[in-house]
Amino acid sequence: MKRWLGKAETTLGNHSDRLNAINIFPVADGDTGTNLYLTVRAAARALNHPVGPGGSGQHDVGAVLATAGQAAMEQARGNSGTLFSVFLCAAAEPLAGQTRLSSALLAAALNRAQIRAWSALSEPVPGTMLSVMEAAARAVAGVDAEQDGDDSNHALALALDAAVGAAVEAVIRTEDQLEALHAAHVVDAGGVGMLLILDCLRSAVLGEELQSELLDGLHGYDVQDPHIHADLPDDDGVEVMCTISLSPLEAATLRQRLDEMGDSVIMSQVGGSAGAEGKYRWRVHVHVPAAEPAVALIGSLGEPSDISVSQLALPRDPELGSLDVPAHGGADAVVADSDVREPSGHER
Incomplete structure (x- = not known):
């Protein structure tokens, strides 16, 4: 699992520019590759330290992924990063206490993960990385059913092959599932990112090389192509993200109010247990016309x-970074868009 996330960090760093180039949904802000890379990097680097008290969780697959997922959720960037964080946290749950992966466990993990990712969005849309997650989960479930409880490494290899194969087909389908992608003749950037992550999982578990040919022929992904999103109209508004402790009722209220105020609302629990006051920690993501009303609403509940806060409009000026917003309850604005480094250390 550590090898998977480390490999995914490097791979997304290498592919982030091409993912950014075809990022036009839900907004043409050209940052899906960067957001996924930074989120996966947070997950991978969380595993540089012992997992659990005294390193007791080092050999627990679920504990390792839960630690990585928690770190990813806390530092998630954008729609794609937030959804991957939800995916990772949910995948960890069926793997708790397990010391190795099997076809049946992989099926359970991917199914839990894709369901949780779909449910995190107020208005989930097919033709995105959600569809790729679902296709991979269904493919693995099919293989596991055919293997009739076989927990061998051979059965796991078949399941991983099926997951990646189904993910490729799902990515190709995204172009015709979303009007914006069809008009631009490109596949979904988040979907390609999820495909790369799944191929990294296959590579890490089986000890094989990444399958570079998976990307051959994906519309818009050729290196020679220009940044497609740059020719599209600017998207007004901002992306607001934060972490907050809320009761279930407060969380439902916030989701409803944010749905009325903006779109791309994603809310997911950070960790599974409630605090002393019966409140759960939530990661919140929304696109709104202006930051101040959304920040004020969030601050009124906790x-x-x-x-x-990041601008959705293009072109972005990397010197500006994130917008300054009024802090509520000691909150602090974080993350400048210019603070992006590749695994090699070269600044992007």
Whole structure:
């Protein structure tokens, strides 16, 4: 699992520019590759330290992924990064206490993960990385059913092959599932990112090389292509993200109010247990016309932390970074868009 996330960090770093180039849904802000890379990097680097008290969780697959997922959720960037964080946290749950992966466990993990990712969005849309997650999960479930409980490494290899194969087909279908992608003649950037992550999982578990040919022929992904999103109209508004502790009722209220105020609303629990006051920690993501009303709404229900506000309009000026917003309850604005480094250390 550590090898998977480390490999995914490097791979997304290498592919982030091409993912950014075809990022036009839900908004043409050209940052899906960067957001996925930074989120996966947070997950991978969380595993540089012992997992659990005294390293007790080092050999627990679920504990390792839960630690990585928690770190990813806390530092998630954008729609794609937030959805991957949800995916990772949910995948960890069926793997708790397990010391190795099997076809049946992989099926359970991917199914839990794709369901949780779909449910995190107020208005989930097919033709995105959600569809790729679902296709991979269904393919693995099919293989596992055919293997009739076989927990061998051979059965796991078949399941991983099926997951990646189904993900490729799902990515190709995204072009015709979303009007914006069809008009631009490109596949979904988040879907390609999820495909790369799944191929990294296959590579890490089986000890094989990444399958570079998976990307051959994906519309818009040729290196020679220009940044397609740059020719599209600018998207007004901002992306607001934060972490906050809320009761279930407060969380439902916030989701409803954010749905009325903006779109691309994603809310997911950070960790599974409630605090002393019966409140759960939530990661919140929304696109709104202006930051101040959304930040004020969030602040009226609790004390948010790690507030990040980024402009959706293009072209972005990397010198501007994130917008300054009023802090509520001691919250602080974080994350400048210019603070992006590839695994090699070269600044992007």
